[in-house]
Amino acid sequence: MAIMPSRDTTLCMSLAGRPGTFGVRFHNFLYDLLGLDYYYKAATTGDLPAAIAGLRALGVRGCGVSMPFKEACIPLVDELDASAAAIDSINTIVNQDGHLKAYNTDYIAVRQLLDEHAVPVNTPFVLQGSGGMAKAVACALRDAGFSQGVIVARNRLAGPALAQACGYSWQPELGGLRPGLLINVTPIGMSGGPQAQDLAFDEAAVAAAERVFDVVALPADTPLIRLAQSLGKPVISGAEVAAIQALEQFVLYTGVRPSAEQVRLAAEFARG
Structure with a gap:
């Protein structure tokens, strides 16, 4: 009771x-x-x-x-x-x-999940986003030993600043990048938001990736997570x-x- x-x-x-x-x-x-x-x-x-x-x-x-x-x-x-x-x-x-x-505790959670999912630290990654949560994820990746990273963010102040702070590169769009690990740290795919039905990364990028990490927690099965699973990719969810x-x-x-x-x-x- x-x-x-x-x-x-x-x-x-x-x-x-x-x-x-x-x-x-x-x-x-x-x-x-x-x-x-x-x-x-x-x-x-x-x-x-x-x-x-x-x-x-x-x-x-x-x-x-x-x-x-x-x-x-x-x-x-x-x-x-x-x-x-x-x-x-x-x-x-x-x-x-x-x-x-x-x-x-976001930082703590990401570090723990990278270990639990045994993500190889030599995996090149793209992290999309530049806000407070993106900082937590980028710093967790840095401190876990991931050295080959690109921050993708349209914010031309926050994006380069985050990349510089963590020792990664920056670009405003994904373009032709096809990394092994795709990480979404934006509201794209979030339930109730204006982009709830949108993909954070295009299908070609997801198909080329080895695994996908979507930090959006609700829903647990975002459009990005559903696509990655349908293609047989290991995923880490925001849930x-x-x-x-x-x-x-x-x-x-x-x-x-x-x-x-x-x-x-x-x-x-x-x-x-």
């Missing part, structure tokens, strides 16, 4: 330009399953400094941070964990008695990233690490 929120309930939340349901369902499912007096809520804001000040003032224990706030939050917190400081992007804030410390990063947030907020089976159940429920 779900624990009813009370004045003693610990509140956690997330801030996003377009709030989703995955985090809400994932965290609250585990709170109920483990009998923790916590409650999680998603929100957006037009006044980010006031929202972050509210975390501190109201004693909100933890806050997930999504697009477009991952970089804008940095000057508003008190401390950066190494996972966030190394890439100048955050996705998690933990409030310890009014002291706000920021982390990046996998979402589950791992949410788990690490959960541990930071509660100090409790659920079992693998409990996490599987929570992720299935969150995607349902």
